[in-house]
Amino acid sequence: MQNNCQLIGVDDAFPLRITSESMRSPEYFRKEVDLCFVKNWILVGRVEEIPEAGSYITKDLPFGHASILIVNTKNGIKGFRNICRHRGNKIACAAAGQARAFTCTFHGWTYDCDGKLRGVPDEEAFLDLDKARLGLIPVHIDTWNGFIFVHLGNEIPAPLKEYLGDLYGFFNGFDFDKLNVTWSFKTEVEANWKICFDGFLEQYHFAFSHRTTVANTFLAPDNRFGRLGWHQWWDPHCVCSITGNPSPRRPPIGKVLGGPNVAGSLPPEPFVISKNMNPTQDDNWELDSVMLFPNFLIQAHPKSYNVWWFWPVSATKSVFEYRRYERAARNAGERFAQEYYLSLVRDTFLQDLFAFEHVQQSISSGAIDEFPLSLSEARVAYLHHQVNKRLAREHDPVIEGEGDVCSS
Ligand code: FES
Ligand SMILES: [Fe+2]
CATH class of the missing domain: 3.90.380.10 (Naphthalene 1,2-dioxygenase Alpha Subunit; Chain A, domain 1)
Incomplete structure (x- = not known):
């Protein structure tokens, strides 16, 4: 029994x-x-999907109404919330692509592959705009056997290796x-x-x-x-x-x-x-x-x-x-x-x-x-x-x- x-x-x-x-x-x-x-490592794709610098994928995560942008950069794979800091449009709409920079289709703000805000049309019309503080919002990111994981939590999570434990x-x-x-x-x-x-x-x-x-x-x-x-x-x-x-x-x-x-x-x-x-x-x-x-x-x-x-x-x-x-x-x-x-x-x-x-x-x-x-x-x-x-x-x-x- x-x-x-x-x-x-x-x-x-x-x-x-x-x-x-x-x-x-x-x-x-x-x-x-x-x-x-939200407070967990989530698998979103594979490194073969972003083979070279400038390659990117986006992934909608239905559970959090979230969209994530994953970019292969000269400084490694980076992940961001796929949200323009101006008024919230998606900064990348395609499921995958190749980019030297990301320009928002709403009002044209431009970010580089490292997420830094580089260009604002008619910037002078904004009062006190601090571009250094308006880069894309990063998310935690790591890989395992070529699988890409993100973590949406605010706090620094346990390392992916630790999370995978015996499976690693x-x-x-x-x-x-x-x-x-x-x-x-x-x-x-x-x-x-x-x-x-x-x-x-x-x-x-x-x-x-x-x-x-x-x-x-x-x-x-x-x-x-x-x-x-x-x-x-x-x-x-x-x-x-x-x-x-x-x-x-x-x-x-x-x-x-x-x-x-x-x-x-x-x-x-x-x-x-x-x-x-x-x-x-x-x-x-x-x-x-x-x-x-x-x-x-x-x-x-x-x-x-x-x-x-x-x-x-x-x-x-x-x-x-x-x-x-x-x-x-x-x-x-x-x-x-x-x-x-x-x-x-x-x-x-x-x-x-x-x-x-x-x-x-x-x-x-x-x-x-x-x-x-x-x-x-x-x-x-x-x-x-x-x-x-x-x-x-x-x-x-x-x-x-x-x-x-x-x-x-
Ligand atoms: S919402 Fe992106 S430039 Fe306005
Ligand atoms: Fe079945």
Whole structure:
């Protein structure tokens, strides 16, 4: 009975259940955004998106109505609030580009790539304008394995390396920089961000939701219900290793193409992964899955990787963003294999999103306060636990002073 309530081997045991309140309450949402997103490192992109000095990207962060400008400068990567200091227009409107300076399209104020205000049309008409104090507002920024993180908090945050903790060295050696985005997908979902993230933290639903798509690839005869295999709790993140079906059914076209499957649609080529990956050295290893708190998922395969963002918009709405990274196709056959894989992913996502919105509707109805989870869904419980823990600390400063004391 004890095992139904708590997981063994976790420093601060957490309950195998989740509450409706955390997925429907605007008040809970407001605190969650402040404590888990605004005051936290948030992953926003990759260094390959800004390859040279003057390259930039912008990223809208729906949770804080914020837009961030990330610029590659001669002095390193810098991040700013994407807000003109004159009257608040966005200083860069494109998702990505190349610039020597940024000129606001409203009244023409100009900033250099380091964020300094350099030009103000008809400057003499302003009384006492102190340009030195009106540069773009910087945000904290750091990188890890080529992933760019920002921190919107006012106080100086814990260093990213410290925040990542045991996860920091996990991907050492993985050739992230050899792969490019071959497909991306972004959509609004009428569901709380955790409902969406939860759906990618367990395989218990595969036998049912995905019986026509990826179930046969992942579910082996001795693991028909997608039980959780090797995993680690690396507070506040977690990682697990996922194996597949040793003898999957292949559709006829799959045989022709040499077997496109979810482990990667292109034939192998020299590609280095981290020595830490496939920790059980399983012959049927498919991928390692990292939940990077609060809202990012990396699935690293033998020669590709996929990433997801689950952006909070409101208590009952989120933005779901996916990118697939692999090497470019070298011929029409490889391109066809990629498209085949992507159609499989698309169908799988539709099955997921269909369920997520139904779940939200039920939770919003208020009919049920709490839901039970299995050991196969422990990562779901862990994500909710990490959020609850932060909210509990805010309520009880004594607990905050004592470190990782769990409220459960
Ligand atoms: S708002 Fe940017 S120049 Fe006026
Ligand atoms: Fe799914």
